[in-house]
Amino acid sequence: MPFRLTIALALWLMTAAPVTAAVNVFACEPEWAALAERIGGDLVSIYAATTAKQDPHQVQARPSLIARARAADLVICTGAELEVGWMPLVLRQAANPRIRPGGPGYLEAATLVSLVEVPSVLDRSQGDVHADGNPHIQTDPRNLLPVAQELSRRLGQIDAANAAAYRARQAAFAAEFEQAIARWQQTAAPLRYVPVVVAHKNWSYLINWLGLREEATLEPKPGVPPSGGHLSDVLARVRSDPVRMIIHAAYESPRAAQWLAERARVPAVELPFTVGGTEDARDLIGLFDATIARLLRAASNPSG
Amino acid sequence: MLAVPSLSLAATADDLAAIRDAIRQLEQRRQEDQARIEMLERRLSDADAQLRTVRSGQVSSPASTQPAPSASTTAMRRPTTANLPAAARPGVTSGPSFGTRGGSASAFNPAIGAVLQGTFSHFSRDPDNRVPGFMVGEEATIGDRGFSLGETEINLSASVDHLFYAEATLAHPREGGVEVEEAFVQTTGLPWGLTVKGGRFFSGIGYMNEQHSHAWDFIDPALPYRVMLNTQYGDDGIQLRWLAPTEHFLEFGAEGFRGDSFPATATNNGKGSVAAFVRTGGDFGASHSWLAGLSYLHADADNRATNADTFTGGSDLGIASLVYKWAPGGNPSERNLKLQGEFFYRDEDGTFNGLAYSGRQFGWYAHAVFQFMPQWRLGARYDQLSARALGAEFAGTTLDDLGRNPRRVSGLLEYETSEFGRFRLQYNHDRATQETNHEVFLNYVVSIGAHGAHKY
Numbered sequence: 001m002p003f004r005l006t007i008a009l010a011l012w013l014m015t016a017a018p019v020t021a022a023v024n025v026f027a028c029e030p031e032w033a034a035l036a037e038r039i040g041g042d043l044v045s046i047y048a049a050t051t052a053k054q055d056p057h058q059v060q061a062r063p064s065l066i067a068r069a070r071a072a073d074l075v076i077c078t079g080a081e082l083e084v085g086w087m088p089l090v091l092r093q094a095a096n097p098r099i100r101p102g103g104p105g106y107l108e109a110a111t112l113v114s115l116v117e118v119p120s121v122l123d124r125s126q127g128d129v130h131a132d133g134n135p136h137i138q139t140d141p142r143n144l145l146p147v148a149q150e151l152s153r154r155l156g157q158i159d160a161a162n163a164a165a166y167r168a169r170q171a172a173f174a175a176e177f178e179q180a181i182a183r184w185q186q187t188a189a190p191l192r193y194v195p196v197v198v199a200h201k202n203w204s205y206l207i208n209w210l211g212l213r214e215e216a217t218l219e220p221k222p223g224v225p226p227s228g229g230h231l232s233d234v235l236a237r238v239r240s241d242p243v244r245m246i247i248h249a250a251y252e253s254p255r256a257a258q259w260l261a262e263r264a265r266v267p268a269v270e271l272p273f274t275v276g277g278t279e280d281a282r283d284l285i286g287l288f289d290a291t292i293a294r295l296l297r298a299a300s301n302p303s304g
Numbered sequence: 305m306l307a308v309p310s311l312s313l314a315a316t317a318d319d320l321a322a323i324r325d326a327i328r329q330l331e332q333r334r335q336e337d338q339a340r341i342e343m344l345e346r347r348l349s350d351a352d353a354q355l356r357t358v359r360s361g362q363v364s365s366p367a368s369t370q371p372a373p374s375a376s377t378t379a380m381r382r383p384t385t386a387n388l389p390a391a392a393r394p395g396v397t398s399g400p401s402f403g404t405r406g407g408s409a410s411a412f413n414p415a416i417g418a419v420l421q422g423t424f425s426h427f428s429r430d431p432d433n434r435v436p437g438f439m440v441g442e443e444a445t446i447g448d449r450g451f452s453l454g455e456t457e458i459n460l461s462a463s464v465d466h467l468f469y470a471e472a473t474l475a476h477p478r479e480g481g482v483e484v485e486e487a488f489v490q491t492t493g494l495p496w497g498l499t500v501k502g503g504r505f506f507s508g509i510g511y512m513n514e515q516h517s518h519a520w521d522f523i524d525p526a527l528p529y530r531v532m533l534n535t536q537y538g539d540d541g542i543q544l545r546w547l548a549p550t551e552h553f554l555e556f557g558a559e560g561f562r563g564d565s566f567p568a569t570a571t572n573n574g575k576g577s578v579a580a581f582v583r584t585g586g587d588f589g590a591s592h593s594w595l596a597g598l599s600y601l602h603a604d605a606d607n608r609a610t611n612a613d614t615f616t617g618g619s620d621l622g623i624a625s626l627v628y629k630w631a632p633g634g635n636p637s638e639r640n641l642k643l644q645g646e647f648f649y650r651d652e653d654g655t656f657n658g659l660a661y662s663g664r665q666f667g668w669y670a671h672a673v674f675q676f677m678p679q680w681r682l683g684a685r686y687d688q689l690s691a692r693a694l695g696a697e698f699a700g701t702t703l704d705d706l707g708r709n710p711r712r713v714s715g716l717l718e719y720e721t722s723e724f725g726r727f728r729l730q731y732n733h734d735r736a737t738q739e740t741n742h743e744v745f746l747n748y749v750v751s752i753g754a755h756g757a758h759k760y
Contacts, residue, residue: 051590054632061760062593063553063585070497070547085723090494090759092469092497095499095547100466100492114345124724124752142346185753191330211335224722225678237713253638 018180023159026069028077028087028097029056032109032136032147034275034284036076036284038173039152043162043276047072049090052277055251056082057128057223069094072105073158076151079108080115080135104157112146113137118203127221141288142182142203180285185210188292194299195264197238199226199248199257202273215243217257226256238264245269245298250277267298332540377462414462415754419518421454421747423447428742435527435736437691437705438665441534446524446734446743452478454747455517457485461708461756473516473680482705483515486538497547506538508545508557509579509599511646513537519758521642521673522716523730527687528648528667531710532621534566539577543738553595555583567619567652568603577603583760585627590634599623605654613702615661617654623647627760638678645670656703663693663703673716683716689736700749710736726749 023044027033028132033048040046050059056078059065069075069090077083091099099105115133122131137143152170156163192211199218207214216237220230238260246268248257254270261268271291272281280290397607404607425447433445453700455478469492475485488503507512512529513536525535541561548554563576579602585595601621607614624647631640648667655661669687676682688711691703698704713733725748732743 041692051634054635055637058637060593060613061586061757063595063760064587064593066547067553067586071549071551085757087757089759092490093499093547095492095494095497097493097495102466103708124722128722172661187694193328193335208338211339251635 013193022162023073023155025070026072026075028075028083029138030275030277031144031284031287032076032078034287035144035148035151038167038284039148039169041165041169043159043165044155050172052272052274052281053251057085059083059086061086061093065090066093069099070096072096072099074105074107074154075099076107076109078110078135078137080110080132080137081130082135084112104154107150107154109139109143109147110135111144112150116208117126117201122247125221127219134204135202136202137205139203139291140209141177141184141284142209143205144175144284145174148177177284180288184288184292188295191292191295191299194245194295195241197234197243197245197246197260199246199252202249203247203271210292210295212295218246218248218260231256231260235260235263238266243265245295247271248294249273267301269298273296325566352547394536405549412462414460415756417459417514417751417753419457419459419751419755420751421456421518421749422451423454423523423745423747424451424745425449425746429739432737432741434611434702435531435689435710436708436738437703437710438531438689439613439615439702440531441610443535444530444547446736446741447745448478454478454749457516457518459754459756461754463492464489466657467491479589497549499543499545501545502541504538505543506536506542507559507561507579507601508543508581509537509559509601509621510623511595511597511627511644515759518751521644521671521683522685522714523728523745523747524732526646526669526671526685526737527710527712528646528669531689532648532650532665532667537565537579541567541576545702553583553585555579557583562722563603563688565603567601567605567621567650568610569605569608571606573606575604575606577601591630593629593760595625595627596670597625599621599625605652610702613657615652615654615656616659617652620651622649629760636675638675640675642673643670656698657701659697661694661698661703663694666690671714673718679720681716681718681720683714683718685714685716686711687712687714706738707740712736724755726750 004304015293023040025036025040025045026092027036027048029050030048033046036044036046049065050056050066065086075091077087084147091101110132115135115137118133119126119129119131122129148170152166155166188210193213195213195215196207197216197218198214201217201219201222203214206212216234218226218231218234220227243264243266245266246257246261246264248254248268248270250270251270254268257268270278271294272278272287275281275283275287280293281287308392317746331495335351342418351366363531426451427446431446431449433440435444453476455472455475457475459471461469464470468489471488473485475483477483484504486505488501488504488505491499492500494500510529510533512520512525513533517525517536524530529535540558541562543557543559544559545555548556557580561577561579564570565577568575568577579600581597581599583595583597585593587593603619604617605619606616608616626645626754629640645667650665652661652663667687667689669685671683671685673681673683683712684691688709690709691705694703712735715731717729718726728745728747728749731744734741734743
């Protein structure tokens with residue numbers, strides 16, 4: 001029995017060994033996995049640690065994540081404390097010096113863009129606030145450009161032989177994406193000044209980009225689930241000061257948004273939030289196509 | 305401004321419309337200014353990036369510049385907050401935070417957190433810490449009646465340098481005073497998936513052993529932990545872990561300890577305790593995950609006393625652990641379920657009160673905790689111990705199990721105000737002793753300051 005067990009274990013170890021691509025990328029969120037796909041192509045092997053249906057704040061340091069981080073050459077995360085509840089532990093347990101914070105194998109996207117809503121006072125009575133500012137940067141496509149640039153630089157550092165290929169892919173991505181951004185801004189022009197209610201404060205970059213107006217939040221404090229009392233307050237506010245839609249992310253429960261939508265007679269809009277959040281958000285371009293299409297549809301359909 | 309008096313005097317519909325229009329225009333101007341500021345900021349950052357590229361071109365080897373240049377530019381842009389929370393972020397402390405907070409010594413402060421616990425307990429019978437049939441350690445109590453401050457702990461952690469991480473937990477135990485619960489240094493820079501940890505720490509055996517008590521699902525430890533490990537096995541020693549390079553999580557660990565803690569005794573002629581464990585785990589689809597482990601602990605006891613009885617000899621303990629978690633689509637925020645169970649087998653050989661003794665003892669528990677809606681959890685637990693029958697010469701001693709197996713059934717209701725505040729109500733139908741004890745606990749656990757991520 002022990003002999004057979006040893007053979008079984010050895011076989012399993014061999015078959016479970018990771019496929020050897022040039023660079024193993026561990027992406028904390030789907031948007032960074034999609035970006036790594038664009039910049040790395042088949043020169044990299046990508047593992048997305050979370051799906052679009054998961055709340056990136058609320059992930060657990062599962063054994064599978066630790067095993068994948070062990071094999072990673074590059075970790076790309078949002079940073080700004082978004083993954084503070086799981087990544088520090090994954091990194092420590094993975095025992096992988098290649099992805100140590102501060103080294104070339106550890107990239108926090110939020111360090112490359114200017115963050116909004118940096119709290120002046122850090123106190124947990126304010127809810128689940130992030131000391132560095134709002135971490136949900138991927139809702140503004142312009143934030144992806146500097147991240148793509150840094151990502152290609154890091155990939156080139158780790159895999160010097162293919163540095164030129166990464167640079168070329170990044171340049172192609174930047175050109176295509178800049179064009180797309182111009183197109184989105186044009187299409188989304190009617191959304192300027194449109195007043196909205198958001199479920200959680202994770203749309204600030206999108207709102208700033210498109211010039212929407214955030215009138216209220218369904219959560220009384222960031223990270224605190226909406227209570228009945230607070231929802232009634234929001235309802236009273238939107239009755240006296242109407243909004244055009246209620247926005248929630250695909251990973252969030254739609255219940256509170258739908259409750260308010262029914263009573264305020266405005267549509268509740270589910271946005272993908274990241275790649276794969278909704279069926280029409282298959283890649284980074286699709287993510288913003290879908291986001292803007294859904295916003296426009298809601299804005300032109302006042303009754304919901 | 306001039307429109308205001310006219311509003312108070314004769315506010316016609318036209319006036320109101322004009323005011324609305326003016327407000328809208330002002331708002332529009334504000335937004336446009338904002339957009340212009342953003343555009344300028346963007347240009348600045350682009351220029352910054354170009355400058356960076358030029359600079360890195362001049363430096364002979366760009367790879368050797370350790371702090372990512374991008375980090376320092378970000379710091380310049382956000383001078384008041386940049387990297388300040390490095391101290392508040394356990395585990396993310398090393399790295400590009402130096403040089404940005406000129407002269408501020410506190411920037412290097414470790415992450416500091418405190419966990420406060422308090423319990424109100426009601427027992428239908430006097431608390432009786434004996435468990436007939438089993439020798440127990442000093443910590444293996446069911447607690448005090450009435451109000452009591454549970455274990456209060458202060459945790460400090462930070463990277464030492466680019467090769468080490470260190471963590472210390474000071475606890476205020478029930479008996480009073482201050483105790484160093486854990487104080488260890490751990491490597492972060494070893495190759496091949498190796499980690500070495502040294503100092504005082506909770507052993508990696510079992511599933512619950514390594515977790516701090518405030519992270520447990522139930523207020524009190526399960527019977528096997530309470531009786532066979534004196535609630536938790538921690539000691540001074542060294543640990544080596546190896547994480548196999550497989551896609552599937554597979555971890556091996558070996559430990560050597562000073563050998564002072566129960567089931568060993570401080571006076572064991574310098575004989576140490578040794579432990580080993582192997583753990584594996586993974587996912588089934590997006591919604592299911594699991595962790596399984598096998599552990600072994602060997603300890604030597606010299607005149608280990610419980611009540612008036614003493615044991616001298618070797619103690620071997622094996623633990624099999626299994627944890628399963630369910631979260632729909634991998635998102636636990638709304639609903640989730642955790643099933644956890646462990647089986648203990650202990651073999652102690654030596655002399656008991658001078659009599660030759662060879663005892664086989666078993667213990668197991670299984671519990672389920674279900675979060676049925678955000679912030680609310682329900683739990684149920686069963687735990688039990690049993691021992692192989694001994695000869696008549698042990699009748700009347702601590703090892704006399706009085707012909708029955710100690711067991712309990714527990715129920716739990718938990719409400720959390722946030723991830724930092726937990727309030728729990730627990731009931732134990734406790735039949736560890738001969739007469740049933742109905743135990744009710746009301747407990748809070750709050751965490752302030754930096755709070756490290758919890759283990760799976």
